[in-house]
Amino acid sequence: MPKDVITTRAKDYNQWYLDIVREADLAEVAEVVRGCIVFKATGYAVWEMMQRELDDRIKETGHQNVYFPLLIPKSFIMKEAEHVEGFAPEVAEVTRAGGEELAEPYVIRPTSETIIGYFYSKWIRSYRDLPLLYNQWCNVMRWEMRTRPFLRTSEFLWSEGHTAHATEADAEAETLKILYDVYADFAEQVMAMPVIRGLKTENEKFPGALRSYCIEAMMQDGRALQAGTSHNLGQNFAHAFDITFTDQNNTVQHVWTTSWGVSTRLIGALIMTHSDDEGLVLPPRLAPTQVVVVPIYKNDTEREKVLATVATITAGWKGTLRFKVDNRDNLSPGFKYNEWEMKGVPVRIEVGPKDVEKGSVAIARRDVPGREGKSFVPQEGLTARILALLEEIQQGLFARALRFREEHTADVSSYDELKAQIERGFARAYWAGSTDDEKRIQDETRATIRCIPLDQAGTAGICVYTGKETTQQVIFARAY
């Protein structure tokens, strides 16, 4: 008889999300610090797994890690017009320190383009200094009106890359390389979360960017979530911070910069992509614990035998599998099954007295919850079987999420169809409208153009709003 500690998705999707965050022990709302959360051990472990995978990819593509100050002189933020306008409402300022009013306030970084721009202008002299390819792992703060654990918090953790290049083409290539080789690859291969690689409209682009690219994912309520962004900043910040270099012809030029980021929001994306009414579902490649072993026994004799078998079975796992043996003896096996299911551990192994006799174990897969996901297999060859199963789960989760997205994406050819489709997912439409048209649609429907997919069919059609002929298709959706 399951206790309904998790609200079902059908009943209240938002509450379901909050229940998972709580029950899987990922985070806790820090009610004493507005809009902030405590990343609890399990949640932080998932972030560490993400960091490792992303960091590897960032370094493989030629970047190095650095760290810039948390505090940025307020005047820096003011230097790039669009940037100020975009971030001013959400920056927190430090006006006093050391018991005195500061001559110039600092802002707590909402993002680091400006302070990095200042230093880049000092560091870059020649085309030989380019490209400059840096990334930093840090926290940032954006004062938000409404927050939700992971998806939108005042303080969040992220990676922000900042690069400088000699030409627009180099900057553009960098922007796209990050989008494809780092972000989309990570999302799909590691998070098992299918994403649409796209270009942001003028309306949705980063304040101060020439162009913003993004990966957009679909959550299980059909809403879109921007999972990562990569910006070609053009020469905007180079002009604002006077970042120049001397080229081969001894001509002084402004550099072309990029910036890109992914944040702890990805944890929210992960939850809303795979989890079910039983709790969290973690893809094996990100699960801090991939396998949990639950020993079953009635008395000390059985206990001894079972634990001996468990020891034998797990002997070779260290370094191969991330696993945990749940030997708490004050809880029943049934309780443990449910608890680990709720916490999203991909594979559970049960070892009882019967298994000791028969040389078997029970193996349960989290992507198929409850008894249906459980079967009995021989102890022999178990490690290989688990490794194969983890891979199967990883692939299965991606396939399931992709199918879901496809089933909730539809081509729409009229405004009425668009309005109907955004109630259930993504609406793909031909688009030739203006920024004003887009804003009007947002006012009327609460949906926005999530992106202009980089994979375009190239066929011609009629714009869903203006009726003009165009070959450009866009994705409309309600977004997080």
Place this chain on the structure above:
RNA sequence: CGGGGCGUGGCUCAGCCUGGUAGAGCGCCACGUUCGGGACGUGGAGGUCGGAGGUUCGAAUCCUCUCGCCCCGACCA
């Protein structure tokens, strides 16, 4: 920041309307029996009722202010 809801043992909540000094379930602790899908019995611990001020002989309850959370909007990774 607007509109609505809510803050009472760790959690979920009752009590508030009609003021009289705090309850339930779950969890927790001890012991015993249990243990292959959320076990049970017995005993026990635990709350200045979000905070401040006010009204009153007396406030969880009434009034004012304040802080925080949740939901719906506007703004956003």
